[in-house]
Amino acid sequence: MEFLVKSGNPEKQRTACVVVGIFEPRRMSLAAEQLDKASDGFISALIRRGDMEGKTGQTLLLYNVPNTLCDRVLLVGCGKERDFTINEFRKVVATVTTHLNEGGSMEAVYYLPELNIKGRDIAWKITQSVIAADAALYQFEQTKSKQTAARRPLRKITLSIPSRRELASCERALETGKAIAKGVSLAKDLGNLPGNLCTPSYLAEQAMALSNRHTAMHCKVLEESDMKELGMGALLSVSRGSRQPAKLIELHYQGADKEQKPIVLVGKGLTFDAGGISLKPAASMDEMKYDMCGAAGVFGALSACADLGLPLNVIGLVPSSENMPDGDANKPGDIVTSMSGQTIEVLNTDAEGRLILCDALTYAQQFEPVTLIDLATLTGACMIALGKHAHGLMSNHSPLAHELLNAGKAIGDRAWELPLWEEYQEQLKSNFADVANIGGRDAGAITAGLFLSRFTKKMHWAHLDIAGTAWTSGNQKGATGRPVALLTQFLVDRARHRRH
Ligand code: BES
Numbered sequence: 001m002e003f004l005v006k007s008g009n010p011e012k013q014r015t016a017c018v019v020v021g022i023f024e025p026r027r028m029s030l031a032a033e034q035l036d037k038a039s040d041g042f043i044s045a046l047i048r049r050g051d052m053e054g055k056t057g058q059t060l061l062l063y064n065v066p067n068t069l070c071d072r073v074l075l076v077g078c079g080k081e082r083d084f085t086i087n088e089f090r091k092v093v094a095t096v097t098t099h100l101n102e103g104g105s106m107e108a109v110y111y112l113p114e115l116n117i118k119g120r121d122i123a124w125k126i127t128q129s130v131i132a133a134d135a136a137l138y139q140f141e142q143t144k145s146k147q148t149a150a151r152r153p154l155r156k157i158t159l160s161i162p163s164r165r166e167l168a169s170c171e172r173a174l175e176t177g178k179a180i181a182k183g184v185s186l187a188k189d190l191g192n193l194p195g196n197l198c199t200p201s202y203l204a205e206q207a208m209a210l211s212n213r214h215t216a217m218h219c220k221v222l223e224e225s226d227m228k229e230l231g232m233g234a235l236l237s238v239s240r241g242s243r244q245p246a247k248l249i250e251l252h253y254q255g256a257d258k259e260q261k262p263i264v265l266v267g268k269g270l271t272f273d274a275g276g277i278s279l280k281p282a283a284s285m286d287e288m289k290y291d292m293c294g295a296a297g298v299f300g301a302l303s304a305c306a307d308l309g310l311p312l313n314v315i316g317l318v319p320s321s322e323n324m325p326d327g328d329a330n331k332p333g334d335i336v337t338s339m340s341g342q343t344i345e346v347l348n349t350d351a352e353g354r355l356i357l358c359d360a361l362t363y364a365q366q367f368e369p370v371t372l373i374d375l376a377t378l379t380g381a382c383m384i385a386l387g388k389h390a391h392g393l394m395s396n397h398s399p400l401a402h403e404l405l406n407a408g409k410a411i412g413d414r415a416w417e418l419p420l421w422e423e424y425q426e427q428l429k430s431n432f433a434d435v436a437n438i439g440g441r442d443a444g445a446i447t448a449g450l451f452l453s454r455f456t457k458k459m460h461w462a463h464l465d466i467a468g469t470a471w472t473s474g475n476q477k478g479a480t481g482r483p484v485a486l487l488t489q490f491l492v493d494r495a496r497h498r499r500h
């Protein structure tokens with residue numbers, strides 16, 4: 001999809017379709033009024049007849065609107081003007097985009113960014129329009145034998161802005177939106193691909209391919225033999241039961257001079273989590289192909305970072321493995337030694353994410369990260385606590401937690417903080433090792449976070465539990481591409497403030 005920004009009057013647009021908003025009840029937006037004036041009351045007459053109430057998502061396609069240069073005008077309902085918020089805005093953009101894609105218009109000019117949303121500026125609306133339009137057209141068809149292409153697909157969306165004065169800032173916002181949309185789509189593709197195709201080796205190949213598309217990127221993949229040499233006993237204990245070799249993927253983006261300390265993003269890359277010997281129940285087990293969405297989020301954010309050419313150094317680290325039951329799999333009660341030297345009693349082999357992550361977090365230290373962030377579909381408990389709307393955020397450094405919370409709020413990909421208090425640590429006590437890999441039923445998301453915190457003590461670290469947010473279940477089953485937007489916004493803010 002091609003996206004553009006431009007300013008100009010709606011009646012003067014030589015295009016297949018001009019899109020304008022109508023608020024409930026039957027109130028014209030500015031652009032609708034302009035068209036109405038040019039057409040001697042064509043739009044208002046229609047509205048008066050009751051064809052367009054303005055309810056959110058309602059659409060009305062008009063042909064031959066007098067004194068306009070466009071082939072069509074699409075009226076779209078936006079709901080009550082004072083209830084018009086970020087979610088309605090996204091919904092309207094998505095509705096319009098799918099509608100046009102299924103109709104005959106191959107290009108269109110949207111007069112939607114001019115609509116008022118409290119506390120959001122025009123640049124924000126440009127970024128969001130691109131993200132929402134691109135997401136609306138996303139389809140995963142790699143694994144279908146026939147592709148369902150639209151007959152006359154929408155190819156070009158022009159976003160109209162009220163004044164040329166904002167052109168420069170809106171063009172930047174457009175680029176941000178495009179980079180995020182592309183990163184989100186990459187993350188969705190990787191997430192949606194099933195475990196038999198998306199293996200640790202496949203993820204490593206995709207990281208290589210991504211690095212080959214950008215001169216500022218390079219990629220390195222560690223094999224099991226390398227992990228053994230490094231003493232990654234925790235990571236290797238998870239992959240023992242799998243026929244697929246584990247990989248530790250290192251994706252480097254260098255956008256600043258070498259001396260600048262990197263931000264390191266670690267993503268859980270469990271390409272299928274059967275639970276191991278602590279086998280999961282059969283219902284919905286297919287969804288455990290999504291257990292690599294942390295890895296997908298890291299790749300998506302790095303892709304966006306490279307597309308935007310941010311003046312930062314960022315390293316993506318992805319420990320990737322399957323978790324399968326097998327005669328050689330790790331067993332409840334096994335004790336393994338992590339790269340940090342700490343011993344871990346594996347009381348439940350299904351708590352494998354923290355086992356692969358702890359070694360990756362220890363490994364990350366050698367890069368002397370200014371900031372270390374991991375993202376992982378880590379606990380069902382986090383999904384119970386926060387549902388599918390907010391990522392669970394835990395951190396040992398409150399300024400970092402706030403940066404992430406704010407980035408999420410700004411871009412509309414929100415996280416919510418959970419406490420990492422000392423009081424919870426005793427739940428992780430083991431009679432036989434330094435730490436147990438589970439902490440009981442209470443506060444399961446927090447004890448998982450605390451487990452990781454034992455490996456990140458010297459660093460400014462944050463953990464995003466994306467178990468509830470990385471994919472949706474039910475008949476709309478699919479990866480969401482979250483938290484690519486949050487991370488990209490965080491990196492954009494870092495690049496702007498050069499806080500390190
Ligand atoms: N990948 C799962 C977490 C998960 C479960 C994400 C359901 C989304 C939906 C993780 O590896 C896991 O199995 N966690 C266990 C931990 C428990 C054994 C302490 C869980 O959450 O049940």
Ligand code: MN
Nearest residue numbers: 273350351352
């Ligand atoms: Mn598990």
Ligand code: ZN
Nearest residue numbers: 270273291353
């Ligand atoms: Zn898992």
